[in-house]
Amino acid sequence: MSNETNEPEEVQPDYMIEGARSSRSKCKSCRKPILKGVTRLGILVEGPFGTGYMWHHLTCAAKRQYAKVEEAYAIEAWQFAKDPVEEVPKLEELAKLKEAADTKKKERKVIPYAEHDPSGRAKCKHSGEVIAKGCVRVVLGQEVEFGGQTRISAFLVLPEHVGAALATPEIVAGKDMHPSELIGALKENSKGLSDEEMNAVIATIGSLD
Numbered sequence: 687m688s689n690e691t692n693e694p695e696e697v698q699p700d701y702m703i704e705g706a707r708s709s710r711s712k713c714k715s716c717r718k719p720i721l722k723g724v725t726r727l728g729i730l731v732e733g734p735f736g737t738g739y740m741w742h743h744l745t746c747a748a749k750r751q752y753a754k755v756e757e758a759y760a761i762e763a764w765q766f767a768k769d770p771v772e773e774v775p776k777l778e779e780l781a782k783l784k785e786a787a788d789t790k791k792k793e794r795k796v797i798p799y800a801e802h803d804p805s806g807r808a809k810c811k812h813s814g815e816v817i818a819k820g821c822v823r824v825v826l827g828q829e830v831e832f833g834g835q836t837r838i839s840a841f842l843v844l845p846e847h848v849g850a851a852l853a854t855p856e857i858v859a860g861k862d863m864h865p866s867e868l869i870g871a872l873k874e875n876s877k878g879l880s881d882e883e884m885n886a887v888i889a890t891i892g893s894l895d
């Protein structure tokens with residue numbers, strides 16, 4: 687926690703918007719340094735070692751904690767800055783960033799899902815066959831040990847090889863998912879497939895019990 691603005695007897699506002707006075711603070715959202723002069727939002731936090739600001743790039747805060755940004759704007763938190771920013775972005779601009787981030791989050795793919803092959807270059811990891819561009823492919827999960835933790839990475843297969851792939855111990859339908867739950871999850875997670883295509887994929891996969 688940074689105490690850069692903590693001066694004795696000074697009441698600290700809940701929020702501070704300012705140009706970073708050094709490049710030492712780190713953004714609590716993206717974990718990258720906030721370079722000197724870049725607009726940052728400080729959120730006042732009471733910690734075990736006193737009260738201080740947790741800093742975020744203003745744009746990062748807009749994407750992840752928009753409500754806090756609104757509160758900071760409501761109190762015009764830039765007026766408290768020792769290093770005022772030349773131009774504070776309009777709240778509407780930050781709202782657009784938030785919306786874009788929300789949309790991206792919604793579109794994030796969740797394993798398992800089916801999709802049209804975009805490239806014509808990928809291979810079915812089960813059979814080694816090249817998947818033709820536009821064909822429907824299924825993305826299962828592969829359990830991978832990483833730093834003492836099990837992670838799920840993408841395992842691409844043609845629909846006709848889903849059943850066989852799932853017979854391999856490290857290949858899973860999805861995180862903590864029984865193979866019998868695969869079809870329901872595919873219907874839920876697959877965007878961009880028509881009902882007809884989805885039904886064809888399900889028929890091709892066949893029984894998984």
Ligand SMILES: [Zn+2]
Pocket residue numbers: 713714715716717718742743746
């Ligand atoms: Zn950031």
